Amino acid sequence: MLHLDKLTLSALEKKSTDEMSKLKSRESDLLSSPEPTILNPGPATYGHFRNSRSFDMADLSQVMHVANSALELAIATRAFKDRQGLTNEQLEMGYVSEDLKHTPLGHACVEPPFCPMIPDRYRRIDGACNNVLHPTWGAPFTPYSRILPASYHDGVWSPRVSVVDEEPLPSPRQISTTVISDVDSPNHDYTLAVPQFGQFLSHDFTHSMDMSFTNGSAIACCESDGNSMLPPEATHYACMPIPIPENDPFFSRFHQRCMNFVRTILAPSHECSLGYVQQMNKITHYIDVSQVYGSTPEQTSELRSFHAGKLKVFSDYGRDLPPLAKDPEACLTMEQGSACFESGDTRTNQMITLVVMHTIFLREHNRLATVLAHLNPHWNDDQLFLEARQILIAEMQVIVYKEFLPTVIGMEAMDDFGLHLKRGDRYSVDYNPQVEPSVTNELSAAAFRFGHSTVDGQLKLYGPQKMEEVIAIPEVMFYPARMRHQEFLDEILSTLTTEPIQDVDGSVTDQLTKYMFRGGNPFGVDLAAINIQRGRDHGLRPYNDYRELTGLPRIRDFSEYGPELGEKLRLVYKSPDDMDLWVGGLLEERAPGSLVGPTFRDMIADQFARLKKGDRYFFENDPSINPGHFTMEQLHEVRKASLSRIICDNSDKRLLSRQARNAFRKPGVPGNEFVDCRSHEIPSLDLTPWQE
Numbered sequence: 001m002l003h004l005d006k007l008t009l010s011a012l013e014k015k016s017t018d019e020m021s022k023l024k025s026r027e028s029d030l031l032s033s034p035e036p037t038i039l040n041p042g043p044a045t046y047g048h049f050r051n052s053r054s055f056d057m058a059d060l061s062q063v064m065h066v067a068n069s070a071l072e073l074a075i076a077t078r079a080f081k082d083r084q085g086l087t088n089e090q091l092e093m094g095y096v097s098e099d100l101k102h103t104p105l106g107h108a109c110v111e112p113p114f115c116p117m118i119p120d121r122y123r124r125i126d127g128a129c130n131n132v133l134h135p136t137w138g139a140p141f142t143p144y145s146r147i148l149p150a151s152y153h154d155g156v157w158s159p160r161v162s163v164v165d166e167e168p169l170p171s172p173r174q175i176s177t178t179v180i181s182d183v184d185s186p187n188h189d190y191t192l193a194v195p196q197f198g199q200f201l202s203h204d205f206t207h208s209m210d211m212s213f214t215n216g217s218a219i220a221c222c223e224s225d226g227n228s229m230l231p232p233e234a235t236h237y238a239c240m241p242i243p244i245p246e247n248d249p250f251f252s253r254f255h256q257r258c259m260n261f262v263r264t265i266l267a268p269s270h271e272c273s274l275g276y277v278q279q280m281n282k283i284t285h286y287i288d289v290s291q292v293y294g295s296t297p298e299q300t301s302e303l304r305s306f307h308a309g310k311l312k313v314f315s316d317y318g319r320d321l322p323p324l325a326k327d328p329e330a331c332l333t334m335e336q337g338s339a340c341f342e343s344g345d346t347r348t349n350q351m352i353t354l355v356v357m358h359t360i361f362l363r364e365h366n367r368l369a370t371v372l373a374h375l376n377p378h379w380n381d382d383q384l385f386l387e388a389r390q391i392l393i394a395e396m397q398v399i400v401y402k403e404f405l406p407t408v409i410g411m412e413a414m415d416d417f418g419l420h421l422k423r424g425d426r427y428s429v430d431y432n433p434q435v436e437p438s439v440t441n442e443l444s445a446a447a448f449r450f451g452h453s454t455v456d457g458q459l460k461l462y463g464p465q466k467m468e469e470v471i472a473i474p475e476v477m478f479y480p481a482r483m484r485h486q487e488f489l490d491e492i493l494s495t496l497t498t499e500p501i502q503d504v505d506g507s508v509t510d511q512l513t514k515y516m517f518r519g520g521n522p523f524g525v526d527l528a529a530i531n532i533q534r535g536r537d538h539g540l541r542p543y544n545d546y547r548e549l550t551g552l553p554r555i556r557d558f559s560e561y562g563p564e565l566g567e568k569l570r571l572v573y574k575s576p577d578d579m580d581l582w583v584g585g586l587l588e589e590r591a592p593g594s595l596v597g598p599t600f601r602d603m604i605a606d607q608f609a610r611l612k613k614g615d616r617y618f619f620e621n622d623p624s625i626n627p628g629h630f631t632m633e634q635l636h637e638v639r640k641a642s643l644s645r646i647i648c649d650n651s652d653k654r655l656l657s658r659q660a661r662n663a664f665r666k667p668g669v670p671g672n673e674f675v676d677c678r679s680h681e682i683p684s685l686d687l688t689p690w691q692e
């Protein structure tokens with residue numbers, strides 16, 4: 001490891017402070033430039049920006065403060081690398097991992113939280129102090145962890161290039177149109193609850209925010225007509241626009257040659273050392289239902305009613321929906337009759353079915369608080385809120401480990417990675433304080449995006465007798481007004497738990513690759529291209545490196561994919577060693593019993609092992625580990641949780657009266673028959689063990 005002397009550190013500090021002030025003054029110039037450097041509401045690409053926006057200016061300034069510190073360290077790293085003649089490999093191996101806290105660069109380090117000697121019974125809203133030795137692990141505004149070191153061309157932040165000639169990698173849009181198709185491949189073994197709960201779950205543990213101007217405006221990287229990129233003098237340093245080839249089979253019709261893409265906000269490493277950049281996770285990494293409660297105390301206060309332990313709702317003629325959004329830009333329109341909602345996560349309105357998940361989990365919290373208040377009339381608002389939250393988090397964890405994960409990764413991986421919940425009168429002692437719970441960059445920017453391939457471009461709504469409506473999903477992106485229709489919630493919950501998913505393969509619906517966030521526009525943005533570009537933005541290594549980790553041989557020649565697909569890959573990539581992780585992962589054959597191929601399966605399994613073994617407050621942890629442990633009687637009850645029970649208890653009960661026991665699996669077949677919602681076949685949690 002390289003030691004940094006005082007002189008060097010002072011020089012680096014001066015250099016990074018100088019460069020930062022140059023960057024900031026350039027930003028002000030851009031804001032006042034005659035070129036269209038700000039993206040305004042209207043085009044689909046603004047929807048993409050809105051998808052990752054912050055709550056408010058206070059939230060944004062907290063993010064920016066951390067992001068600027070990380071940028072300073074990145075500049076210092078570049079300068080140090082040049083000065084010492086370090087290689088990329090040396091940076092990758094963490095050669096300069098010295099803690100900078102007590103050095104001239106220390107002002108760029110984030111203050112660790114203060115953790116009390118006696119731990120709280122309830123996990124903190126911001127996830128901090130979960131691990132006593134590493135109090136920032138799992139907290140919001142901290143970096144993702146990594147399975148393998150990052151790969152950047154300059155060793156610090158610029159995107160990787162082809163291994164063949166060091167030229168830029170092929171355009172993600174070209175890869176999308178050549179390799180990713182839209183083929184209808186329904187898989188009836190699984191229901192749409194898999195993608196919809198999957199997306200809801202991902203919003204519990206990962207949120208990469210795009211950089212923006214300090215005033216919150218969106219950064220434009222393309223000319224406003226999309227005809228070309230902005231000239232270099234008008235381009236923000238966070239721009240990484242996606243080139244659209246002239247002969248694009250779709251976007252050429254609209255003369256589009258440039259798709260906006262802004263890089264993810266950065267965060268200093270936990271150790272606060274020099275090194276390649278790390279991307280920031282805006283939310284708590286733990287599975288703690290932060291998408292409902294928020295990831296900071298300020299967000300939670302906004303969402304609580306402070307009455308009887310409940311969260312705020314918008315009571316729509318007696319039907320509880322999430323509170324209406326105050327931000328006029330939260331949706332496409334705030335006109336009369338439209339509706340747009342608030343929750344603990346800023347992406348809620350992106351898809352109407354996501355709003356549905358938020359609604360039933362919000363209602364479940366309030367339902368739990370009501371029952372607890374009945375059992376314990378002496379509990380105050382705070383205690384009711386905290387206990388209901390603790391139970392809801394446990395229910396979420398049970399659904400993830402008992403129902404969702406076995407469906408997605410299969411039993412073999414559940415066994416191999418030790419992911420099963422305990423049974424009978426047993427607590428778990430799997431907690432290991434050495435395990436870093438943080439979400440891996442590979443999971444966030446690639447593996448968990450397997451879900452994009454499972455999305456059906458259409459939502460079919462069934463009335464009591466027949467199919468009543470087919471909705472193309474872009475119609476309900478950032479436009480969840482239908483939530484106010486009296487029958488909608490029950491109808492769509494039935495759709496989610498009966499309609500098939502699309503298989504995980506090289507196919508993604510056109511609704512996501514041509515029309516995503518189109519609003520009233522003729523074209524949208526391409527999620528496949530964005531995923532590929534995001535992987536490069538985050539310094540993910542080529543697919544082959546991860547494939548090898550899984551124990552599979554590296555792909556040596558595209559012919560291994562067969563003549564047709566092999567040819568398509570050869571058309572875009574110069575070498576199999578250039579392939580992007582998201583693409584390679586999707587193209588793998590499914591692993592036995594799993595919905596995804598071995599590489600994604602292992603990455604997902606590894607992540608959920610971290611989130612179980614690295615979380616002291618994991619619901620079934622032993623009293624010696626978990627400061628908020630359940631009693632054995634309570635544990636027996638919590639382990640009964642299921643998505644079907646949450647659906648049954650929190651639907652509007654107008655049209656929905658039955659469910660299959662496992663909401664993720666094909667319903668109405670032996671072993672997963674439909675049963676009445678009142679049936680004990682879908683067990684209910686009895687909360688009497690919480691009575692004091």
Ligand code: HEM
Pocket residue numbers: 048051194195196197198199202206207208209350351443444445448449450451452455473477512516527530531534
């Ligand atoms: C209609 C459904 C969906 C839409 C419109 C959608 C759209 C998006 C968009 C726009 C992003 C940000 C892309 C970027 O800028 O890098 C994203 C990220 C992501 N999506 Fe989806 N998605 C959908 C469903 C899903 C599903 C079903 C899953 C998984 C089961 C999933 C997992 C993820 C993950 C893990 C990320 C990264 C989030 C982050 O760290 O910020 N998405 N999605």
Ligand SMILES: [Ca+2]
Pocket residue numbers: 204205283284285286287288289290291
């Ligand atoms: Ca969380």
